[in-house]
Every structure is written in C-alpha cells, then in structure tokens.
Amino acid sequence: MKLVKVYVTLKDSVLDAQGxxxxxxxxxxxxxxxxxxxxxxxxxxxxxxxxxxxxxxxDAICDELLANPNIETYHYEITEEA
Amino acid sequence: MKLVKVYVTLKDSVLDAQGxxxxxxxxxxxxxxxxxxxxxxxxxxxxxxxxxxxxxxxDAICDELLANPNIETYHYEITEEA
Incomplete structure (x- = not known):
C-alpha cells in the first residue's frame, strides 16, 4: 500500500488573493x-x-486533473502507508 | 524566519465527497x-x-481561522525557511 501526498500551490508569479x-x-x-x-x-x-x-x-494525474498547469505547480511524496 | 506548513483535512467520520x-x-x-x-x-x-x-x-490560528473544528482536523510542521 502506497500513500502519495500531493501539494498543489499557485505559481509564484500568480497573485494569491486567498493567501x-x-x-x-x-x-x-x-x-x-x-x-x-x-x-x-x-x-x-x-x-x-x-x-x-x-x-x-x-505526474499524469496531477497534470491532467489535480493541478491547473497554467497557474499552479505541484510536488508530491510517495510514502508507505502505515 | 520560520515556515509553518499546515495541513487541514476532514475528520475520518465526515464524508469526503470531493475526494x-x-x-x-x-x-x-x-x-x-x-x-x-x-x-x-x-x-x-x-x-x-x-x-x-x-x-x-x-494552534490558535488553526482553531480560530484555518480549520473548522466541528468537521476538520489539522496538523503542522514548523521548519526553518530556506
């Protein structure tokens, strides 16, 4: 069992109004x-x-679904599930 | 300079419809x-x-603003900013 933790954030060049x-x-x-x-x-x-x-x-799931590549960037960690 | 990474997720007992x-x-x-x-x-x-x-x-910021304690839980890491 693998647990992948994905973090999606706005690119630095994009105004983070919520932030x-x-x-x-x-x-x-x-x-x-x-x-x-x-x-x-x-x-x-x-x-x-x-x-x-x-x-x-x-990578494909992030690019196609979880992140908007125009304005967002992502990184992830693959871990063993406890 | 300190960087605090906060993760807010739904409690296990709450249906994660988006997920x-x-x-x-x-x-x-x-x-x-x-x-x-x-x-x-x-x-x-x-x-x-x-x-x-x-x-x-x-803790106070999470409890009062970032998380809804009724349905969400949070954890965080305090790191040195690069």
Missing part, C-alpha cells in the same frame, strides 16, 4: 510576526500496491 | 490501482522570527 486575505485576518487577530500566507490544496492518494510506473502515473 | 468524486474521475482515467482519495487544504505561514509561543499561536 493575502488570510494574512490580513491573522494580522488583525494580533499575530504580527506573520509576514506571509500561501494557500494551496492537499491530496492524499492511496494506491493498492507499488508498481513500476507509479511516479509516471502520479 | 470520492476525484477518486471516481481518476479511476475513469484508467488508474485502477487507486483505492482512495482524501482532499484537504494546505497553508504555508511565514513568520519573521521564532519566538517562545509560536506553537501556541499556530
């Missing part, structure tokens, strides 16, 4: 040491078994 | 080894400096 709004809200709460917030999406994919092309397939 | 829909979509794409998907939110918080109560403050 900016959250940063303002947190600063308003009084936490002034906070200097920046980026918001993204997090996916956990469970695979029944390891196989040779797993990494290739995860 | 189920994504799982179906990926299976339809032909990746049948995929057995489950969970979707969540990912936040990167930048702090200007480390300080004694950082962990306490991150």
């Amino acid at each position: 900016e709004a959250i940063k303002s809200a947190i600063n308003t709460m009084g936490y002034n040491q906070l200097t920046g917030v980026h918001m993204g999406k997090y996916f956990e994919l469970n695979f029944s078994e390891d196989y040779e092309n797993l990494e290739h397939d995860v | 189920e829909a994504i799982k179906s979509a990926i299976n339809t794409m032909g990746y049948n080894q995929l057995t489950g998907v969970h979707m969540g939110k990912y936040f990167e918080l930048n702090f200007s400096e480390d300080y004694e109560n950082l962990e306490h403050d991150v």
